[in-house]
Amino acid sequence: MEQTEINNLQTIQDFWNKRPWVIAGPCSAETEEQVIRIAQQLKATGKVDVLRAGIWKPRTRPGNFEGVGSKGLPWLQKAKQLTGLPFAIEVATAKQLEDALKHDTDIIWIGARTTANPFSVQEMADAFTGLQLPVLIKNPVNPDLELWTGAVERVLKSGIEKVALVHRGFSSYGDTEFRNAPMWQLALEMKRRFPDLPFIIDPSHICGNRHMLQSVTQNAIDLDYDGLIIESHITPDEAWSDAKQQITPEKLDELLNAIVWRKERVESPLIHEELEKLRRQIDRLDDELLQLLYHRMKVSEEIGFYKKEHDITILQTERWNQILERVCRNGALAGLSEEFIKRYFDAIHLESIKHQDAVMNKK
Numbered sequence: 001m002e003q004t005e006i007n008n009l010q011t012i013q014d015f016w017n018k019r020p021w022v023i024a025g026p027c028s029a030e031t032e033e034q035v036i037r038i039a040q041q042l043k044a045t046g047k048v049d050v051l052r053a054g055i056w057k058p059r060t061r062p063g064n065f066e067g068v069g070s071k072g073l074p075w076l077q078k079a080k081q082l083t084g085l086p087f088a089i090e091v092a093t094a095k096q097l098e099d100a101l102k103h104d105t106d107i108i109w110i111g112a113r114t115t116a117n118p119f120s121v122q123e124m125a126d127a128f129t130g131l132q133l134p135v136l137i138k139n140p141v142n143p144d145l146e147l148w149t150g151a152v153e154r155v156l157k158s159g160i161e162k163v164a165l166v167h168r169g170f171s172s173y174g175d176t177e178f179r180n181a182p183m184w185q186l187a188l189e190m191k192r193r194f195p196d197l198p199f200i201i202d203p204s205h206i207c208g209n210r211h212m213l214q215s216v217t218q219n220a221i222d223l224d225y226d227g228l229i230i231e232s233h234i235t236p237d238e239a240w241s242d243a244k245q246q247i248t249p250e251k252l253d254e255l256l257n258a259i260v261w262r263k264e265r266v267e268s269p270l271i272h273e274e275l276e277k278l279r280r281q282i283d284r285l286d287d288e289l290l291q292l293l294y295h296r297m298k299v300s301e302e303i304g305f306y307k308k309e310h311d312i313t314i315l316q317t318e319r320w321n322q323i324l325e326r327v328c329r330n331g332a333l334a335g336l337s338e339e340f341i342k343r344y345f346d347a348i349h350l351e352s353i354k355h356q357d358a359v360m361n362k363k
Contacts, residue, residue, distance in 0.1 A: 011086055012106055012134060015049050016162055020261060021200055021227025023088060023107075024252055025052040027242040028065065029072035038234050039079035041249035047256050050107060051079060051087040052229055056096055057241060058113050065240050070096075073103035080104065088136070088229075092120060094127040101131075109136035109229075110151065112168055112205075116140035121151045125158040134162035136229070138202065139190070143170040143183055148190055152197070164198035165190060166229060167220070169206035179208020179245070182216065188223065204231040204245045213247065214255050221262055230255075293348070300352040304359030314356045320349060 015021070024042050029035050035053060042048040053076060057067035076087045086106035091097045092114045100108065114120045115138055128135065135155055140147040148165075155163055167187040169180025191199050201220035203213045217228055233239045236246040247255070307314060324345065331341035 023050040023229040024232045026233045029053040032075040035075040043083040045253045051085040070099045077103045112138045112141045115151045125154040128158040138166040168202035198226040200227045304356035308360040
């Protein structure tokens with residue numbers, strides 16, 4: 001291995017070991033001048049670890065800007081030589097990966113559309129065999145954790161040792177303030193499934209705008225994410241793609257300064273002792289909740305016996321609507337969101353139906 005390759009691997013290893021990660025750059029590489037200028041400005045902040053840029057841009061419909069293609073790779077290579085910043089790009093085919101490797105690409109990411117297609121992920125995994133570069137895997141466009149999990153498993157099986165997860169939000173129906181709804185509960189479940197893999201936020205694609213970037217990033221850091229990958233452009237309003245969600249390096253610097261970078265653990269025995277006291281309270285309350293749920297299900301079973309004796313259906317829509325109306329009203333008085341109350345009591349209702357069904361259909 002040549003000395004330049006060894007130095008490059010040491011740089012990536014240093015990056016892999018540090019926290020938090022800050023990966024930044026334009027949605028798309030547009031011109032050589034643009035790529036070099038943004039790299040220099042990001043380097044000047046002293047906070048960016050890796051330059052990112054889109055070379056190939058998958059689009060839902062033809063006719064939109066689909067990236068400059070492989071001719072943009074030498075631009076990133078030159079920006080790396082001038083600034084020392086390693087760079088990351090998205091690839092979706094084995095040919096794109098081959099071109100990327102010819103130009104000293106440091107980090108690869110698999111995009112949301114690719115993650116949603118197991119055939120495409122397997123093609124990439126086969127192409128990764130024998131390589132040592134890090135691979136970031138974005139969540140699929142649709143809210144399907146099994147697709148995301150499968151993508152991770154395929155890449156790990158290929159022999160890639162440095163794998164990280166990127167939460168970029170999920171497509172959803174209906175009006176929402178987000179471009180892609182974060183659906184934090186799905187991301188946290190993925191984090192639980194792969195606790196040893198780095199997990200970062202992509203606030204640009206979640207928000208689709210600039211004004212929410214800081215709050216979404218802070219939410220992620222509060223949930224113990226390991227950093228962020230964010231879009232930054234020298235002149236965001238003139239960007240060839242995703243102009244509304246990109247920010248200048250100066251604004252990025254301000255955003256990073258405003259973030260409270262929290263830690264999962266603290267060394268102070270006094271702080272730890274106080275936290276443990278509160279956690280013990282939570283444990284006791286959880287035990288009480290479980291006992292209350294146990295007694296509630298016992299009452300549901302008694303109702304099931306009554307319904308069986310009198311040939312009454314399990315589901316009583318009018319009664320359920322009355323319950324929801326009451327608990328949502330009382331929940332609001334207790335400072336609980338309607339969304340949480342409905343989700344919580346929907347789960348309780350389904351469990352009650354199971355208990356009544358077991359009673360009514362027991363042989």
